[in-house]
Amino acid sequence: MDLTLPAADLDWQRRAKVFAETVLFPQEEELELKGALPRATKDAMRAAVVQHGLAGINHAVEVGGQGCTQMQQMLISEELGKATGALWAVVWHPAVALKHGTAEQIRTYLTPSCRGERRACVAVTEPEAGSDPRRVRTRADRKGDRWVINGEKWFVTSGDEADYIIVHANAGGDPDQPTLFLVDKATPGVRIAREPKFTHTYVFGHPEFVFEDVEVGDDRVLGGVGQGLELTKDWFVEARLQIAANCLGAAIRALELANDWATRRVQFGRSIRDFQSIEFMLADMAVEIMAAKSMVYRVAWEIDRGVDRKVVHAHASAIKLYASEMAGRVTDKAVQIFGGRGYMRENPVERLNRDVRVDRIWEGTSEIQRVIVGGQLRRRGPGLFTGWTALPG
Ligand SMILES: Cc1cc2nc3c(=O)[nH]c(=O)nc-3n(C[C@H](O)[C@H](O)[C@H](O)COP(=O)(O)OP(=O)(O)OC[C@H]3O[C@@H](n4cnc5c(N)ncnc54)[C@H](O)[C@@H]3O)c2cc1C
Numbered sequence: 439m440d441l442t443l444p445a446a447d448l449d450w451q452r453r454a455k456v457f458a459e460t461v462l463f464p465q466e467e468e469l470e471l472k473g474a475l476p477r478a479t480k481d482a483m484r485a486a487v488v489q490h491g492l493a494g495i496n497h498a499v500e501v502g503g504q505g506c507t508q509m510q511q512m513l514i515s516e517e518l519g520k521a522t523g524a525l526w527a528v529v530w531h532p533a534v535a536l537k538h539g540t541a542e543q544i545r546t547y548l549t550p551s552c553r554g555e556r557r558a559c560v561a562v563t564e565p566e567a568g569s570d571p572r573r574v575r576t577r578a579d580r581k582g583d584r585w586v587i588n589g590e591k592w593f594v595t596s597g598d599e600a601d602y603i604i605v606h607a608n609a610g611g612d613p614d615q616p617t618l619f620l621v622d623k624a625t626p627g628v629r630i631a632r633e634p635k636f637t638h639t640y641v642f643g644h645p646e647f648v649f650e651d652v653e654v655g656d657d658r659v660l661g662g663v664g665q666g667l668e669l670t671k672d673w674f675v676e677a678r679l680q681i682a683a684n685c686l687g688a689a690i691r692a693l694e695l696a697n698d699w700a701t702r703r704v705q706f707g708r709s710i711r712d713f714q715s716i717e718f719m720l721a722d723m724a725v726e727i728m729a730a731k732s733m734v735y736r737v738a739w740e741i742d743r744g745v746d747r748k749v750v751h752a753h754a755s756a757i758k759l760y761a762s763e764m765a766g767r768v769t770d771k772a773v774q775i776f777g778g779r780g781y782m783r784e785n786p787v788e789r790l791n792r793d794v795r796v797d798r799i800w801e802g803t804s805e806i807q808r809v810i811v812g813g814q815l816r817r818r819g820p821g822l823f824t825g826w827t828a829l830p831g
Contacts, residue, residue: 494552519687616666
């Protein structure tokens, strides 16, 4: 068993680290204190993504991406996840569902999105439909040779920055016909109703959208009528992996800062790390990170070797669950080790602690991940999680 990372992977990791430290970290405090970054800064960061060769890391070279392996993507996301304010979102990941587009859709949407000329957001959640997508009410009805979309979508991440929306709507209002539509934001009938504030400071927004008699042609159906949930599943797997890697990065940065502080901070005539209560916290943080990293890299390795899609789906839930909860525990301990300073917004550990809270909610809550893992245990037995990976062929 060879667990060494090849030179090409280490090169991606190094590039992402340089990007995070030189492009993202310098913007953290302004973003936190002002709540948003100026347009010029966001444009400069977009140009920097291209300069650093990080544009479209999750898509093939033929469609304009970088053709990174899953392992390379995880290494990159881990480094970017160290940035607060969700600045990792500056590095776009065009939705994986776009791979299933027609040649024209790939030309019009995917390739420009890989290059950073266009940006997508994905709209599934609604006021009545969160964990349960069958409660989606947004519908797309036939009118001659057009589709007419009506409905409301919530929590649309980067919806303020995007210029098109991948909308999950039921064809003919039938929940058995979930379908994805590519909707340009400038289409008449599309509007942002509200831009709420959230616990974290996020480099972009999560606006709520309303669709009123929005007309699109058949050429804007992505992957076929009724294929919406199938395509969304792939998107969930990719997003869950990215979240797990981001959480790993956040936890590592929190440990590094806390470890350093525990050495420097003197109380009662000694470094606070000399108190066993502090040292044990540091030890638990290190061990939890080590466990999460082993899981995250293993699943990336499985994907790169073509392991069965159902296994990947189950394992993606397991690592999203574990890594997000681990990051919550680790960043909370980091705050504790810093004492009052850990509660100051100017301290990255305060921001990391707040930032990782959402990772237990979005792309499927922790409870939904447990439902998936539990269901797989019931159907396929514990070996899926307790055994080792069987490669195809
Ligand atoms: C900041 C942010 C950004 C987001 N970005 C996007 C986005 O870009 N696009 C998008 O479509 N959505 C997005 N979401 C929505 C997100 O995916 C949902 O919030 C999430 O899936 C949970 O849905 P809900 O909020 O409606 O909670 P609910 O589904 O109402 O759940 C409420 C509680 O009930 C629990 N629960 C529900 N069902 C079960 C069950 N079967 N078993 C056990 N417990 C259960 C949940 O775990 C949770 O604790 C975002 C959310 C946030 C907060």
